[in-house]
Amino acid sequence: MEVIVQASTEQATQLCAQVIAQRLRHNPDLILGLATGRTMERVYQQLVQLHHQQGLDFARCRTFNLDEYIGLAANHPNSYRYYMHQQLFRHVNIDPANTHIPDGMATDLAAEATRYEALIHDLGGIDLQLLGIGEAGHIGFNEPLSALLSRTRDKTLTPTTRRQNAAMFDGDPTKVPSRALTMGVGTILDARELILLVTGAAKAAILARAVEGPITAMVSASAIQLHPHCIVIADAAAASELQGREYYDWVFQNEPEWAEFRP
Numbered sequence: 001m002e003v004i005v006q007a008s009t010e011q012a013t014q015l016c017a018q019v020i021a022q023r024l025r026h027n028p029d030l031i032l033g034l035a036t037g038r039t040m041e042r043v044y045q046q047l048v049q050l051h052h053q054q055g056l057d058f059a060r061c062r063t064f065n066l067d068e069y070i071g072l073a074a075n076h077p078n079s080y081r082y083y084m085h086q087q088l089f090r091h092v093n094i095d096p097a098n099t100h101i102p103d104g105m106a107t108d109l110a111a112e113a114t115r116y117e118a119l120i121h122d123l124g125g126i127d128l129q130l131l132g133i134g135e136a137g138h139i140g141f142n143e144p145l146s147a148l149l150s151r152t153r154d155k156t157l158t159p160t161t162r163r164q165n166a167a168m169f170d171g172d173p174t175k176v177p178s179r180a181l182t183m184g185v186g187t188i189l190d191a192r193e194l195i196l197l198v199t200g201a202a203k204a205a206i207l208a209r210a211v212e213g214p215i216t217a218m219v220s221a222s223a224i225q226l227h228p229h230c231i232v233i234a235d236a237a238a239a240s241e242l243q244g245r246e247y248y249d250w251v252f253q254n255e256p257e258w259a260e261f262r263p
């Protein structure tokens, strides 16, 4: 794992977008795992900008989103399908047929989860999975005690997560759906590379537990410690409780793989 700390949220999101863009330029057939949420909005804006200004090409890219609320139709303004359309898909040259999100309206959720896993497998697996972290330590919607080997399935959201996401539901946690379909922790760990992007002081304590604490199902994000190719990008506020900052900064300043991303 490498932890890259950037002074501002803008720099952190920009670095994240630049790494994604570099991987896409290197492999136009990239299978890209996507996340939703407020942290990612600026990343998608920056990818859209790179598409318009530098011709970043999504024509052959295929995407898999981490999760979807159960019970929200694709055209519901709070569904993750709608979010992805608004934030990214409608602004770039991606073929809608190449964008995959679990169907939260499926009548047979177990069958939908199996279909989703099979599709990821049949297309060759995810090359790069983008992740955010929830205040309860989730990646995707893998709430505390999610098995570290879990696969795509339906999951009940914690009160913490429903409060965290209430802003998009008139500030009312009870309006946030109580369940979601989510890739499992095991599904996420199967991706060939992970990028976890974390911004803001509210995430500082949980980020320190995920990156530097013990691997535990109580903090599903701690499972990224098991992954051989994982980059964590944080702004200074989110990184404020990390102990190993001096080493992390040295790596970013000195390792050749980061040369093209240094200012």
Ligand code: F6R
Residues within 6 Å of the ligand: 034, 035, 036, 037, 038, 039, 040, 066, 067, 131, 132, 133, 134, 135, 138, 139, 140, 141
């Ligand atoms: C969303 C997802 C979640 C979010 C996390 C952070 O698809 O998988 O794990 O990444 O809840 O959300 P924000 O960025 O809104 O704080």
